[in-house]
Amino acid sequence: MRADKCPRCGKGPLAEDANTGEFYCTNCGYVMKEKLEETRPEWRSFGEEQGGENRARTGMPTSITSFDMGLSTVIGSSNRDASGSSLSGAMKHTMDRVRVWDKRSQAANSFDRNLRQAFNEMKMFAEKLAVRDEVIERAAYIYRKAVERGVTRGRSIIQISAASLYAACRDMEVPRTLKDVAAVSNVSKKDLARSYRILVREMDLQMPVPDPIKSVSRIASRATVGEKTKRRALEILTKAHQKEIVAGKDPMGLAAAALYVASTLEGNGKTQKDIADAASITEVTLRNRYKGLRQALGI
Numbered sequence: 001m002r003a004d005k006c007p008r009c010g011k012g013p014l015a016e017d018a019n020t021g022e023f024y025c026t027n028c029g030y031v032m033k034e035k036l037e038e039t040r041p042e043w044r045s046f047g048e049e050q051g052g053e054n055r056a057r058t059g060m061p062t063s064i065t066s067f068d069m070g071l072s073t074v075i076g077s078s079n080r081d082a083s084g085s086s087l088s089g090a091m092k093h094t095m096d097r098v099r100v101w102d103k104r105s106q107a108a109n110s111f112d113r114n115l116r117q118a119f120n121e122m123k124m125f126a127e128k129l130a131v132r133d134e135v136i137e138r139a140a141y142i143y144r145k146a147v148e149r150g151v152t153r154g155r156s157i158i159q160i161s162a163a164s165l166y167a168a169c170r171d172m173e174v175p176r177t178l179k180d181v182a183a184v185s186n187v188s189k190k191d192l193a194r195s196y197r198i199l200v201r202e203m204d205l206q207m208p209v210p211d212p213i214k215s216v217s218r219i220a221s222r223a224t225v226g227e228k229t230k231r232r233a234l235e236i237l238t239k240a241h242q243k244e245i246v247a248g249k250d251p252m253g254l255a256a257a258a259l260y261v262a263s264t265l266e267g268n269g270k271t272q273k274d275i276a277d278a279a280s281i282t283e284v285t286l287r288n289r290y291k292g293l294r295q296a297l298g299i
Contacts (some may be wrong), residue, residue: 257289
């Protein structure tokens with residue numbers, strides 16, 4: 001514990017020098033301790049926001065969804081020098097120009113510019129699809145590998161980034177259809193399917209078989225079906241898995257058919273059109289899957 005008075009002159013007060021890290025007496029100048037250990041938070045960046053200090057201890061975390069992996073440094077927005085004094089008008093103008101050129105120089109080559117545009121588009125698509133960050137990370141990894149192998153050369157960045165996001169959804173078994181991704185990316189379903197097939201073929205991706213059970217909750221929410229009906233549909237799909245009749249069938253069509261069967265058994269009054277619209281499939285597909293489930297399960 002530090003003393004209240006100087007051990008040399010017996011007076012004070014005692015003070016700390018933030019620059020040199022010394023603890024000294026202001027009366028006689030006697031240095032009691034050098035290189036004091038800093039126990040307070042180590043603030044890294046400073047900035048002004050609405051008249052106050054916006055202090056932060058850390059910067060942005062590293063992420064594969066950033067073209068530079070989050071490792072680039074940026075010039076802060078604070079117009080103060082090292083001593084805390086405000087910069088002159090001419091120096092502020094100079095710093096503004098330096099910040100602009102610093103931002104422009106971060107993506108200096110075509111590879112970085114490609115990644116930056118693709119990841120910005122990908123994050124926008126993912127936000128509209130309401131998928132979690134892990135899916136975006138996986139999509140960014142797939143797109144990086146596609147760029148390294150030259151798959152994106154001569155092809156649309158938007159189409160390949162949308163196809164990477166759809167591939168990530170398929171790989172992580174997130175129930176998002178090709179039609180959903182095509183709608184948010186403003187890419188035709190045909191072009192998106194072609195880009196997805198190119199990714200799977202050129203990069204040798206092994207995609208798991210979609211599970212229709214994971215699509216039931218989404219369709220039930222859109223069709224405003226009750227919890228009891230949803231559980232009945234899950235039971236029907238479980239029996240269909242046990243009898244091995246789901247192989248080769250569209251998972252969204254099977255989930256919609258099971259939900260329609262459950263709705264009919266529970267007497268909810270949902271029509272084929274209601275369930276088909278909620279699942280984004282045609283009524284013909286729903287009827288075909290519905291007949292197949294009833295015959296196979298003896299309902």
